[in-house]
Amino acid sequence: MTDIAPRDLRPLWEQLKAEAAQDTRTNIGFPGATDITHEQLADLMTGVLLNNIGSPYDRGHGRNHTKDLEIEVVNLIADLFAAPASRWGYVTGGATEGTEHALLDARRRYPDAVVYTSAAAHYKIGDLADKLLMPLVVIGTDDGGRIDVTDLTGELARRRDRPAVIVAIAGTTMTEAVDDVPAIAAACDRLSIRRRRIHVDAALSGLPLALLPVDGVPRFDFNVRAVTSIVVSGHKFLSTLTPSGVLVYRDPPQAALSAAVSYTGTANVTIPGSRSGHTTLLLYAALAGLGTEAHRARVRRCRDTAQYACAQLCRIGVDARRHPHAFTVYFPPPPAHLTQRWVIPADDRHGHLICMPQVGRQDVDALIADWKLPMQPTPAQRGRLSRLLAAGATRAQP
The missing domain is CATH 3.90.1150.10 (Aspartate Aminotransferase, domain 1)
Incomplete structure (x- = not known):
């Protein structure tokens, strides 16, 4: 076995910090907020193990967790989206985990369900459908990136005997388009598709639109009664500085009825077993600390x-x-x-x-x-240009 010799890691940390500071100034293409920092949590983040294993709604055998605050975080987000009192949710490792949980719940309810989402949806949705062995139908979009409800209606009609699981998007990855969830629900109603689940991936636009709605943007919260679940990211708008998310259901999913695991003393209702209790602290600090x-x-x-x-x-x-x-x-x-x-x-x-x-x-x-700067030639292009100029100068000599 090779021994691991102790090293002075300070130069590495300083290098990473310098590189991160440099990259921050030009990294404007991905939606991660970094304006909220969490110095007040330093001791808790670096000196305490916090493991929110299993359901946030039962404490389990362990005591080193933040489940009480996790429930508060879920309720703060649920209130923003007008969730009823029957709400259920948990803090996830990101929006993709929340969507996986919603798809898994749909598959348990309707084993023969078909998943529908737009071509502008997050790339992981296809992976999740494949992982869960759920057929996926990808729907076209308009020029701005919104789902084409006419195309969706046609695909639903072709399979109206099958349950439908629709992943609507509130903030597509490229254009931040918001799907027309009321129109999606109306299409299901017209086709009498009652066995359905509508999950909203609101990773980026969900919280900003819940805080400050904009005229003309269709609603996608729980006021649309067909919506069964919503997930948002924490590291995008809430600046948790580490990947995170919050999943909220209108009503508890089937997994919430699971019995407690004897080893943990808590129900096995989440995608992972152990979950970061520190993430809950960051979310709570961002939400309640700012207001x-x-x-x-x-x-x-x-x-x-x-x-x-x-x-x-x-x-x-x-x-x-x-x-x-x-x-x-x-x-x-x-x-x-x-x-x-x-x-x-x-x-x-x-x-x-x-x-x-x-x-x-x-x-x-x-x-x-x-x-506005002119495109700079590559080294190879500069070399070729120099050779051409030299050859031209030679030909020009008498």
């Missing part, structure tokens, strides 16, 4: 910055667009020289930037200045 009005101010700032970014890009001739509620500004794929410095994800149709709370107008101005 509603402070978060609304953060939403306004993000939307104002996004509107500014869209206008500035259009001013230099970029076909930039955004939905009225969105932090996201999308445009045709940017020039290659720009992505050498700036983190701007793109597919074959769009690139985007996301104006999270730490992104200010000065960051947008720096991006615009770089965008």
Whole structure:
């Protein structure tokens, strides 16, 4: 066996800190908020083991957990989405885990169910359907990225004898589009599809729209009675600085009826067994520590910055667009020289930037200045150009 010799790790930590500080200034393409820090939790985060194993609704045999605060976090999010008193939920490792839990619950209820989601949905939804052995139908979208309800209706009609599990999106990954959940529910009603589940992946746009709704954006909360579950991310808008999420059901899922496991003393109702109790602390600190009005101010700032970014890009001739509620500004794929410095994800149709709370107008101005620079040749291109110029000079001599 190879021994692990102790090392002085301080240089590594300093290097990582410096690299992170540098990257933060140009990482404007992924939706992670970093404006809320949690120095007040330092001792708890680095000196105490907190394991929220199993259900948050029973304490279990262990005592080193934050389950009471976890229930408060679930209720704070549930209240924002108008969940009824029958609500149930837990703190997840991210929105993907919450969607997996919702799909698993749907499969237990309806073993022959078909999953429907849009082509603009998160890429992991396809993996989850495959993992759970659930057939998946991918629905087309409109130009802005919203699910095409006419296309969905046609696919539902072809399988109206099968239960439907629809994963609607409130904030698609590329354009931050919000699916029309009331229209989706109405389509199911018209086809008399009663065996159905509608889960809303509201990872990015869910909390901002719950805090500050925008006229014209369809509702997707529990006021739409067909909605059975909603998941949001914590590391996106709430700046938990580590991946996290909160899953809320209208009514307890079937797993919530499970008996306690003798070893843990708590019901086996979550996707993982052990869960981070520290994540709950970060979520609670972000929610209760700031309060509603402070978060609304953060939403306004993000939307104002996004509107500014869209206008500035259009001013230099970029076909930039955004939905009225969105932090996201999308445009045709940017020039290659720009992505050498700036983190701007793109597919074959769009690139985007996301104006999270730490992104200010000065960051947008720096991006615009770089965008206007002429594309710089690569070293190979510079060498070829030099050879061509030299050959031309030789031919020009008498």
